[in-house]
Amino acid sequence: MSLNLRKAIIHNVQGNSxxxxxxxxxxxxxxxxxxxxxxxxxxxxxxxxxxxPNEQKMVLEKLENSLQQPH
Incomplete structure (x- = not known):
């Protein structure tokens, strides 16, 4: 992904509630x-x-658990 796309996406949501x-x-x-x-x-x-690190671990645990369930 180009840096310009990343910046554009951030710009579009910056300041959002x-x-x-x-x-x-x-x-x-x-x-x-x-x-x-x-x-x-x-x-x-x-x-x-x-x-x-605790927030990252929480996300990783949630992702791991969610990906083990059938979709």
């Missing part, structure tokens, strides 16, 4: 379009870079 961020995430997931995956990835990257 929690409700707006939730709406962005839910819309991207419910839409199920491949083109929204980079945006979700950037949001995960921003979270990861700002999370403490």
């Amino acid at each position: 929690q409700d707006e961020l939730r709406d962005t995430i839910v819309d991207a997931i419910q839409g199920g379009e491949e083109k929204t995956l980079p945006g979700l990835g950037v949001l995960l990257e921003v979270f990861w870079q700002n999370a403490d």
